[in-house]
Amino acid sequence: MSKAPTKVTQGLLHCERPIFAASVPGRSGASLPTLDVPEPAADAWPAALRRASTPHLPEVSEPQVVRHYTRLSQWNFSIDTGMYPLGSCTMKHNPRVADVAVGMGEFARLHPYQPESQLQGALQLLWELEQMLAAVGGFSRVSLQPAAGAHGELAGLMMIRAYHTDRGQTRRRVLIPDSAHGTNPASCTLNGFEAVQLETSADGTLSPDTVRAALDDEVAAIMITNPNTLGIFEKHVAEIAEMVRGAGGLIYMDGANLNAIMGRFRPGDVGVDAMHYNLHKTFGTPHGGGGPGAGPVGVSERLVPFLPVPTVNRSKEGFTLDYGRPKSVGRLRSFFGNFGVLLRAYVYMRELGAPGLARVTDLAVLNANYVRARIRDFVHVPHPDMCMHEVVANDQNLRSTGATTMDVAKRLIDHGFHPPTVYFPLVVHGAMMIEPTETETPDELDAFIEALRSVVEEAHKQPEQLKSAPHVTGIGRLDEARAARKPHLRYQPAGEDES
Numbered sequence: 175m176s177k178a179p180t181k182v183t184q185g186l187l188h189c190e191r192p193i194f195a196a197s198v199p200g201r202s203g204a205s206l207p208t209l210d211v212p213e214p215a216a217d218a219w220p221a222a223l224r225r226a227s228t229p230h231l232p233e234v235s236e237p238q239v240v241r242h243y244t245r246l247s248q249w250n251f252s253i254d255t256g257m258y259p260l261g262s263c264t265m266k267h268n269p270r271v272a273d274v275a276v277g278m279g280e281f282a283r284l285h286p287y288q289p290e291s292q293l294q295g296a297l298q299l300l301w302e303l304e305q306m307l308a309a310v311g312g313f314s315r316v317s318l319q320p321a322a323g324a325h326g327e328l329a330g331l332m333m334i335r336a337y338h339t340d341r342g343q344t345r346r347r348v349l350i351p352d353s354a355h356g357t358n359p360a361s362c363t364l365n366g367f368e369a370v371q372l373e374t375s376a377d378g379t380l381s382p383d384t385v386r387a388a389l390d391d392e393v394a395a396i397m398i399t400n401p402n403t404l405g406i407f408e409k410h411v412a413e414i415a416e417m418v419r420g421a422g423g424l425i426y427m428d429g430a431n432l433n434a435i436m437g438r439f440r441p442g443d444v445g446v447d448a449m450h451y452n453l454h455k456t457f458g459t460p461h462g463g464g465g466p467g468a469g470p471v472g473v474s475e476r477l478v479p480f481l482p483v484p485t486v487n488r489s490k491e492g493f494t495l496d497y498g499r500p501k502s503v504g505r506l507r508s509f510f511g512n513f514g515v516l517l518r519a520y521v522y523m524r525e526l527g528a529p530g531l532a533r534v535t536d537l538a539v540l541n542a543n544y545v546r547a548r549i550r551d552f553v554h555v556p557h558p559d560m561c562m563h564e565v566v567a568n569d570q571n572l573r574s575t576g577a578t579t580m581d582v583a584k585r586l587i588d589h590g591f592h593p594p595t596v597y598f599p600l601v602v603h604g605a606m607m608i609e610p611t612e613t614e615t616p617d618e619l620d621a622f623i624e625a626l627r628s629v630v631e632e633a634h635k636q637p638e639q640l641k642s643a644p645h646v647t648g649i650g651r652l653d654e655a656r657a658a659r660k661p662h663l664r665y666q667p668a669g670e671d672e673s
């Protein structure tokens with residue numbers, strides 16, 4: 175990082191050095207009035223409170239600061255720059271009206287320590303959001319507390335554990351299909367459960383026979399993702415739920431893919447006891463890079479007593495926060511949820527209405543199937559039948575070329591597209607998981623498909639072009655393992671490079 179960049183620019187894309195490299199002693203971006211009080215003596219502060227050294231700050235002009243950060247922002251890819259077909263993540267356009275609401279002073283200037291009497295509007299909004307989410311999922315109640323999908327899984331499994339404990343049972347095992355997101359087994363382990371892996375059938379779904387063979391009175395719950403991470407609807411979900419329930423277990427559904435079913439299928443109706451909603455995926459919040467998010471968890475009647483506190487209740491006197499729930503699993507986080515994300519989801523749902531949400535589902539599924547039908551000409555799609563909101567391809571007909579899934583992903587960047595999710599789900603070798611979302615137009619989908627086609631054709635003719643991609647970015651291919659294990663986070667002036 176300390177060395178002068180080899181490439182200075184790519185066209186107008188600046189190869190930006192760390193801002194410390196631009197520092198010139200005495201240069202300033204701020205003009206302060208001259209001191210109108212006496213300068214304090216050097217020993218005015220007790221020795222213990224004095225700094226041992228001056229902080230190392232860059233000394234730069236205001237335009238330098240503005241350009242530096244603006245240029246860095248141009249190195250980022252975002253949904254506002256182009257299509258972002260990252261399967262499982264649901265990177266879709268976020269309506270600006272939601273951001274307008276979040277910026278309104280009436281919301282932005284609220285403080286969670288204000289008395290409830292001054293928070294009535296915000297509490298009403300949370301209460302209404304809970305009603306809407308419960309209606310979409312078919313649940314009795316919804317906790318808005320969890321800060322992300324994985325946090326919702328944790329909350330749901332905590333409630334499931336509390337449910338069994340309350341009935342005097344110590345059930346230890348949770349059944350999870352092998353196509354599940356890694357957060358599922360992780361949430362089990364954090365709750366002291368043992369994750370038992372179930373094999374997906376050849377058709378990409380979970381078979382009732384597989385579940386039956388694994389069921390006994392030690393099973394606390396099954397965790398199903400529906401549609402699953404192969405983009406396929408688990409058509410046996412009702413039968414499996416009934417079977418697990420018959421054996422005394424509960425049913426958790428990973429609802430990260432709700433944008434493929436909302437308005438068309440309600441998990442609560444087929445016996446699901448708990449499900450998280452990834453508001454930042456399904457209901458629009460600019461996400462990626464680690465947040466922010468919200469992962470409310472909906473529950474059936476059986477789990478209502480165990481909901482985290484606080485819940486928002488409505489009475490004749492108005493809206494209140496309820497902390498007095500004796501069987502609650504307790505608090506999951508500070509205050510009452512990631513309010514800005516909850517507000518965006520509220521606006522999104524009010525803007526679209528129930529028919530609009532169903533249409534989101536229909537278009538997300540239509541777009542994914544359009545992509546599936548067209549890419550089958552040049553990449554292998556292991557489950558070629560109708561998919562839901564995403565389609566999984568693999569590297570089967572690339573193997574003879576020497577190019578890998580990763581090479582295809584990197585070369586797509588040269589065509590102006592963010593790559594799809596790669597090497598996930600783990601059950602598909604060399605997977606490429608494409609989720610176009612409902613917000614892309616047919617011409618954008620066509621452009622993506624043609625880019626992918628030309629990359630695959632190139633793999634057969636000139637695989638070395640893929641191996642060295644991307645070519646037209648500021649930075650080429652990183653050693654990803656080294657970047658993750660030995661991140662270079664501190665700027666070292668030239669000549670003091672530690673590595």
Ligand SMILES: *Cc1c(COP(=O)(O)O)cnc(C)c1O
Pocket residue numbers: 262263322323324325355357399403428430431452467469
């Ligand atoms: C995104 C995702 C999760 C985790 O959700 P976060 O909000 O990222 O914590 C869990 N399961 C599936 C299937 C997902 O796609």
